[in-house]
Amino acid sequence: MKIDGTCKRGFERIAEAFERNFGERGEVGASVSxxxxxxxxxDLWGGKANQETNAPWTKDTVGIVFSCTKGATSLCAHVLASRGKLDLDAPVTELWPEFGQHGKERxxxxxxxDHSAGVPALREKVKDSGPYEWDYMTERLAAEEPFWVPGTRNGYHGFTFGWTxxxxxxxxxxxxxxxxxxxxxxxxxxxxxxIGLPEAIEPRVAPMIPYIYKPAQTRTPFMTDLSKVPTSPASLFFFNVGAWRTGGANTRAGHAAEIGAxxxxxxxxxxxxxxxPLADGGKMRGGGKLVDGKTLTCMGEVSMATHDDATLRIPTRFALGFMKSMDNRKRSEGAKIFGPDIDSVIMGSAAFGHVGAGGSLGFAxxxxxxxFGYTMNRMGPGLLLNDRGQALVDATYLSLGYSNKDGGVWVR
Structure with missing residues (x-):
C-alpha cells in the first residue's frame, strides 16, 4: 500500500501505526496529520479514495467527517463569544425568540x-428534503417539546446540534x-x-464505505434502542433524518447542504x-488570535458528563461543543463485543475535540x-473511535514522551 506525505524525525511511530492500519486493520483510504x-x-495519506474506480487517495482528497463537523460548528460559536457577539449563558430566546416553546424558555x-438542551431528536417524521432546508429544521426544533427538563441531564444531539x-x-x-x-x-x-461543499470540489470527495453490523454485534443498549424503542432519542436521532438516512452522505445534495452536525x-x-491555533494559545499564523484566552480556557473544560448518555447509552463527557477523553474500555457493551478501542476516545486530560461516525477524529x-486529525473512507463499528484511530492517537502521545493511558487519559 503506497503511503505519501511527510513525517518529521521523532514521529516515525505515527507513520508505522498508519501503515499497520492498512496491513492489519482493514484501512482502505485515509489521512493523518x-x-x-x-x-x-x-502529514500522511494513502490507500484508495474510491474502491470502485481504484482511484488513489491523494494529497488533496477530502471526505465527509460526520460529527467532527460539530467541532467546526462549536468553534464558530466560540469565535463569536470571544468577539462579544454571542453570550453563551444568556437565554437563547434573546436571539431566537421562537425557540422558547414548551419549557425551552431558559x-x-x-x-x-453540551448536549443538555433537551432536543436530541425530532419526534414527528422529518420529510425527505428536511435536512437540506435550514428554515424547516430550525422551525421544527423551535416547536419541539424537550425530552427532559433542559439542563438537567445530557443526551447526544447527534443531528439536531447542527441547527440548534x-x-x-x-x-x-x-x-x-x-x-x-x-x-x-x-x-x-x-x-x-x-460545511456546504461547493460543486467544484465534488470530484475530490472520497465516497464513504458503511460498516455493516452482524446480528451478534447489535447487543448494545444503543442498538437495542434502535431496534426496539422507536420513540427513544437513539432511534429518532438515527432514523428520523429524512433522506440523509438513505445514503445522503454520498450524495451531492447531502454535501451541498449546511448540516452543522x-x-x-x-x-x-x-x-x-x-x-x-487552539493547541497554541489561540494564536494564528501571521498574527492575531482565533479566540481569546478566556474563551479558550472555557472551551476545554468539562461541562456535562454522565454514566448513561440519553442518546448514545454509554458514559460520555462533553466540554462546550467538544468531546473530552472518554475511557469506556471496561464500561461499554460495544467494547466487550468489538474490543477495547470501541466506544472510547482516549486523549490527554487537557485535550478537546470531536469524533466522527466510523472513527474520524480531530482535537487540540x-x-x-x-x-491531531484523522479521516478515512471505510467506517468502523462503535459509537466513538475504533482501533485505527486510537492507534494513531496512542502513537502521537508516545512520540511526545507520554507514558501511558491507564487512568483514562494520556499522562507523561
Missing part, C-alpha cells in the same frame, strides 16, 4: 453546546453557518474544509489545521501544544 507548536510534523447556548448551535451562529453573525465558517475560520487558516468535508490536514491538546 499532527501539528506541534503550530508546526506540521506529520435554554442557553451553553446547554446547546448553527442557528445561534447565524443569528449572532448575520451569516449562514457555512459562510461564517468559511469566512472567519477556514479561509484565514488556509483549510480545505467546508454531520456533513463537514475535509481531510486530516483540515482537522489538525483547525485545531492548531493545549498542554501538549499538539493538534
Amino acid at each position: 499532527v501539528t506541534v507548536g503550530g508546526e506540521t510534523v506529520v 435554554v442557553t447556548t451553553r446547554m446547546m453546546l 448551535v448553527g442557528e445561534m451562529v447565524r443569528r449572532a453573525s448575520g451569516k449562514s453557518l457555512g459562510t461564517f465558517f468559511q469566512d472567519e475560520i477556514a479561509k484565514p487558516l488556509g483549510l480545505d474544509f467546508w 454531520a456533513n463537514g468535508i475535509t481531510n486530516a490536514r483540515g482537522l489538525a489545521g483547525m485545531y492548531a 491538546d493545549p498542554a501538549a501544544g499538539m493538534s
